[in-house]
Amino acid sequence: MRKLTYLIxxxxDGFIGDESGEAEFFTKYVDEEYLAYGFEELPEMMPTFARQHFGIDDRPNQRFDAVLMGRGTYDVGLPQGVTSPYGHLKQYVVSRSMEKAPAPEVELVSGDMVAKVRELKRQDGLGIWLCGGADLAGQLVDEIDELVIKTYPCLLGSGMPLATAGFAIREFALESVKSFSGGNVITTYSRQR
Known part of the structure; x- marks a missing residue:
């Protein structure tokens, strides 16, 4: 059975962006060491245009072959004409208001997201990457099998949280911690059920 991984x-202090969800400022903390790790360990998390720019577009997907993103996450690239941000993955965009996807490679999803994720998990393939945002993560919090948290060395004080789920204790076990000289840390947790 496929896993749903929230990689974010x-x-x-646990914010994935400012109040509107804008998070471009995190790129300030991406250095050569961190990029090299991403190229090697998580090449599928790079948008297709970035994979092409860095010459890694021929790298096979290692962990994921599908990406699930909320409308706000998807909309980030639209002003630059990026309608298929992760063309190397099967792309699902959750939206109640979009009537037609801007690209044929993008499948719009609405309705019962828990049922949709359970359906995707039953299909053959690699894992499913929950790309964002906080509202979608909140809706799917009990379906998340793994957390991969990329923590950047900054405090925001307020902003968009990791998930907008109601209070409940949801236990995860620490699987690994990878730290980088620039202060970034990637922490992986697996769901304890």
Whole structure:
């Protein structure tokens, strides 16, 4: 059975962006060492245009072959004409208001997201990457099998949280911690059921 992995960037104090979800400022903390690790260990998390730019577009997907993103996450690239941000993955965009996907490679999803994720998990393939945002993560919090938290060395004080789920204790076990000389840390947790 496929896993749903919430792989997300966050500040030390747990915010994935400002109040609107903008998170471009995290790129300030990406250095050569961190990029090299991403190229080697998580090449599928790079948008297709970035994979082409860095010459890694021929690298096979290692962990994921599908990406699930909320409308706000998807909309980030639209002003630059990026309608298929992760063309190397099967792309699902959750939206109640979009009537037609801007690209044929993008499948719009609405309705019962838990049922949709359970359906995707039953299909053959690699894992499913929950790319963001906080509302979608909140809706799917009980379906998340793994957390991969990319923590950047900054405090924001306020902003968009990791997930907008109601209070409940949801236990995860620490699987690994990878730290980088620039202060970034990637922490992986698996769901304890």
């Amino acid at each position: 960037a966050t500040s030390i």
